[in-house]
Amino acid sequence: MVRGIQVLGMLVSAYLIIHTLIQWKRGQGFRKTGLWLGLWVSVGILFAFPSLTTVALPVLAMENTVLMVVVVGLVIAYALAYESYQQATRTERKLAELAQNIGIRNYLRKAGGNPGDDDEE
């Protein structure tokens, strides 16, 4: 019998799968889409067939299903947090570069130079 939490889990997974596909249509890369889809489909399958977790228990050398889900969830959460941190760092670097280029371009415009020359960096 399907429990309420399973239905909720599958609905959330379905929503996230659709959201990922929309992002793909908007131009998100194939690799990123594949990774996210893999994650959400796995979550959906685990909610639909919770007994599958018992198959993974001996593979991960764990005895308790709940503990396994918590540990695997934490590992995934840490990985995602790290990925977000890297993304934020890259964005910050790009913004800094952009701000510097704006400063130099405005300076060159005022000085009557050629704004296209500002790629020394």
Place this chain on the structure above:
Amino acid sequence: MTMTKNNGSIHVCIPACNEEEKVGDVVRGLRELELNLKVHVIDDGSVDATRESAMKAGAIVVEHPVNLGQWAALRTGFAISLMEGADIMVSIDADGQHNPRDFRMLVEPILNGEADIVIGSRFLNGDTPSMPRYRYVGIKIFNKLVQILTKKKLTDCLSGYKAYDVSMVRKIFPHLKEDQYGALEFLVTALRHEAKVIEKPVRMNSNSHSTKGKLRFGYNLLRTVIKQCFA
């Protein structure tokens, strides 16, 4: 009087953030030297009248739309000096802690071909500069780290009063990775490229507004030095 080589010019880069009270005096002090300098104030996202004060004093203002940090402002200054074909670039703090009268002493060794980088050292003139103890200790630690990495003994590797031969900057620039807190990366990279780095004693006006020496500043400098160990 003009102090240039190869018909080039001397650029001064003053990174400034919310320094409306002091930046004008610094610019005027430099202009009084009558050295035909091109003084750039890099207004690093100030929310006060830094820009107006600098312009009124006769500086050329380059504006960052947002605050990017002192090193990013210096990088902008370097980029402009490279683009405009300057011979020498001098960096000086906007908070008035450096004395423009020491300017010639910093520039002359480069003009004479004796150095690629001249550091204005606050510790070579016999007096102990007035600064918080933690900052003093921090500078000593970073001097030691630079010495370990490059075998070059310095007394004030973190001084903001420096003169650079722009041809050397052109050589070093592509190797730099740090957007912020890159002063030590620059110095270590330059020394590894066999740049001639010397120090000259400079006078220091006490300044309580400086943010250098704060914990975050120290941490980020340490991070860049550690990166240099593996570079």
